[in-house]
Amino acid sequence: MIKEIxxxxxxxxxxxxxxxxxxxxxxxxxxxNLSGQKxxxxxxxxxxxxxxxxxxxxxxxxxxxxxxxxxxxxxxxENGVQYIVNPYDEWYALVKGIELKEALGGNVTTIxxxxxxxxxxxxxxxxxxxxxxVRVDLETGDSFVVASQIAAYAKDQGFDLILCGKxxxxxxxxxxxxxxAEMLNMPxxxxxxxxxxxxxxxxxxxxxxxxxxxxxxxxxFVLSAAKGLAEQRIPNMRGIMAAxxxxxxxxxAVSVDQTAEIxxxxxxxxxxxxxxxxxxxxxxxxxxxxxxxKVI
Amino acid sequence: MSVLVYTDLHDGKASKGSxxxxxxxxxxxxxxxxxxxxxxxxGDGGMGAFGAAKVLHNATENLDAGQIAKLVTDAAAQxxxxxxxxxxxxxxxxxxxxxxxxxxxxxxxxAISLPDTSAGYVVRKSVFSGKAMADVSLxxxxxxxxxxxxxxxxxxxxxxxxxxxxxxxxxxxxxxxxSFKPTSTDGAVPLPEADIVVSAGRGMKGPENWGPVEELAxxxxxxxxxxxxVADIGWRPHHEHVGQTGIAIxxxxxxxxxxxxxxxxLAGVNGSKVIVVINKxxxxxxxxAADYGIVGDAFEVLPKLIEAAKSFKSH
Numbered sequence: 001m002i003k004e005i006x007x008x009x010x011x012x013x014x015x016x017x018x019x020x021x022x023x024x025x026x027x028x029x030x031x032x033n034l035s036g037q038k039x040x041x042x043x044x045x046x047x048x049x050x051x052x053x054x055x056x057x058x059x060x061x062x063x064x065x066x067x068x069x070x071x072x073x074x075x076x077x078e079n080g081v082q083y084i085v086n087p088y089d090e091w092y093a094l095v096k097g098i099e100l101k102e103a104l105g106g107n108v109t110t111i112x113x114x115x116x117x118x119x120x121x122x123x124x125x126x127x128x129x130x131x132x133x134v135r136v137d138l139e140t141g142d143s144f145v146v147a148s149q150i151a152a153y154a155k156d157q158g159f160d161l162i163l164c165g166k167x168x169x170x171x172x173x174x175x176x177x178x179x180x181a182e183m184l185n186m187p188x189x190x191x192x193x194x195x196x197x198x199x200x201x202x203x204x205x206x207x208x209x210x211x212x213x214x215x216x217x218x219x220x221f222v223l224s225a226a227k228g229l230a231e232q233r234i235p236n237m238r239g240i241m242a243a244x245x246x247x248x249x250x251x252x253a254v255s256v257d258q259t260a261e262i263x264x265x266x267x268x269x270x271x272x273x274x275x276x277x278x279x280x281x282x283x284x285x286x287x288x289x290x291x292x293x294k295v296i
Numbered sequence: 297m298s299v300l301v302y303t304d305l306h307d308g309k310a311s312k313g314s315x316x317x318x319x320x321x322x323x324x325x326x327x328x329x330x331x332x333x334x335x336x337x338x339g340d341g342g343m344g345a346f347g348a349a350k351v352l353h354n355a356t357e358n359l360d361a362g363q364i365a366k367l368v369t370d371a372a373a374q375x376x377x378x379x380x381x382x383x384x385x386x387x388x389x390x391x392x393x394x395x396x397x398x399x400x401x402x403x404x405x406x407a408i409s410l411p412d413t414s415a416g417y418v419v420r421k422s423v424f425s426g427k428a429m430a431d432v433s434l435x436x437x438x439x440x441x442x443x444x445x446x447x448x449x450x451x452x453x454x455x456x457x458x459x460x461x462x463x464x465x466x467x468x469x470x471x472x473x474x475s476f477k478p479t480s481t482d483g484a485v486p487l488p489e490a491d492i493v494v495s496a497g498r499g500m501k502g503p504e505n506w507g508p509v510e511e512l513a514x515x516x517x518x519x520x521x522x523x524x525x526v527a528d529i530g531w532r533p534h535h536e537h538v539g540q541t542g543i544a545i546x547x548x549x550x551x552x553x554x555x556x557x558x559x560x561x562l563a564g565v566n567g568s569k570v571i572v573v574i575n576k577x578x579x580x581x582x583x584x585a586a587d588y589g590i591v592g593d594a595f596e597v598l599p600k601l602i603e604a605a606k607s608f609k610s611h
Binding site: 061063064067069087088091142143144147166169170171172173174175176177178179181182183185187188189190191193203207208209210211212213214215216217218219221227228257258259260261262263264265266267268271272274275276277278279280281282283285286288289290293295296 | 304306311313360361362365384385386387389390391392393394396397398400401402403404405406418420421422423424425426427428429430431432433434435436469470471472473474475476477478479486492516534535537540541542544548549559560563566569570572573583584585586587588589590591592593596597600601603604605607608
């Protein structure tokens with residue numbers, strides 16, 4: 001019995017290998033005859049398969065970090081700060097990219113704009129399952145500069161999908177994805193909570209004012225990831241080992257002027273002490289909210 | 297000179313976030329406030345009453361962010377506006393970055409102050425998920441500002457706006473809308489726009505115990521919200537989840553019932569003007585961020601609080 005199972009498994013495997021080889025052959029023939037954009041649009045019409053995916057990754061201070069500033073409140077105080085992959089980039093954008101690759105085949109590249117101190121978080125993204133990484137060697141500028149670097153890199157690479165988190169937890173601007181989309185003249189599907197591929201069409205659910213919208217899009221697009229798009233993955237030992245040898249290409253930045261600059265930081269005024277109200281007399285709370293805080 | 301405001305229409309009227317953006321633009325004192333909107337518009341969409349002098353209207357219903365950005369940029373050029381204002385809401389987040397690129401404009405996304413033009417052009421924004429503020433200097437001639445919802449309030453001017461048809465070339469799009477599903481049911485207040493929010497967490501012990509939470513909310517005309525664990529185990533819908541990974545809100549009054557106050561939750565609510573915490577654990581970290589606190593069992597406190605709120609409302 002076991003032998004029979006083994007032999008049919010073997011046959012299936014060989015058949016699959018033949019199918020895959022055949023698919024590659026067809027693809028290579030197409031690629032040989034068509035160039036750049038033409039191939040892309042044809043590929044979009046055929047099917048999303050062997051997807052070429054770019055995920056934008058940035059570093060952010062761990063959520064529990066103490067937020068303080070130095071140099072006369074002009075610089076973030078990095079003293080004792082642990083950096084993590086920006087959670088929206090890691091949990092939702094990166095994992096979604098990896099899920100798509102696992103389902104449809106393809107390649108996941110991450111891109112980070114920043115100095116060498118970003119390499120630990122890039123290795124983490126590789127450990128989770130990205131295939132290779134690009135670091136644009138530039139001490140981070142404003143969102144416009146970051147988006148310009150990503151667009152300059154992605155422009156000739158023929159990505160089917162560019163993913164980013166919905167915002168970073170340090171600047172909360174929600175700008176880079178939309179800017180990259182505009183620079184590359186691609187659709188931008190912001191705040192997506194679900195992405196599925198149906199043949200040549202991508203179905204996206206996203207948060208819009210007052211509700212959820214379901215959209216369909218064909219051809220390459222940029223998507224910003226919100227909660228729900230994917231489930232966080234913890235890298236395993238094999239992933240961590242493999243990440244050490246995956247390619248991390250450092251490329252030079254293109255020259256772009258900053259359009260905005262942070263001139264100083266301020267911490268909010270400390271909260272006054274909590275005023276406690278007796279649990280048996282919540283009417284006192286109502287009185288305070290009305291007369292003292294004047295919010296009801 | 298004029299300021300262009302992108303406004304979002306719902307049932308023919310401008311959304312609350314759009315009216316806040318108009319109020320902000322009129323307080324800038326930087327010339328006429330012109331609104332751009334698309335879709336179905338009734339009258340002036342209620343925009344004249346909040347500072348709009350003119351409404352540019354494109355009747356096309358479903359436009360993708362790229363097409364809207366194109367029209368907004370054309371409208372800014374036509375009206376000679378150097379500044380375009382958005383609400384930093386789901387619509388603004390989709391369109392504003394594209395407009396900034398198209399206009400070669402610097403952008404402040406998530407503004408919480410009016411521009412300070414005493415030295416350059418500086419706008420304050422919220423950073424580190426509400427734990428700090430940054431003053432951002434824009435270096436470009438043209439500027440885009442998107443304002444955090446619920447941070448400026450509405451400024452009624454009681455004017456009327458003239459409505460002009462705006463037929464620009466929006467271009468084509470490879471995006472099609474399949475369906476739209478509103479999150480708020482009839483009568484309920486959309487969470488991001490609510491002035492008062494009643495939020496509850498695991499301390500409620502089960503979805504069947506949400507009755508008093510909803511009752512307290514309905515007395516105040518408030519929206520309901522919840523903490524992450526409650527949304528994750530499916531006691532409440534995901535769109536109610538406030539916090540770092542859910543949505544960030546800035547109501548005037550936030551009730552946190554049976555929520556311990558993890559730092560990730562606080563990141564979503566620390567912009568609230570007044571925070572009330574009800575928790576039976578006196579050591580709950582949320583009390584440190586609270587303005588008013590009640591240490592007590594929610595199941596005992598809530599019925600009394602509801603009675604007190606009812607009697608307050610009936611007076």
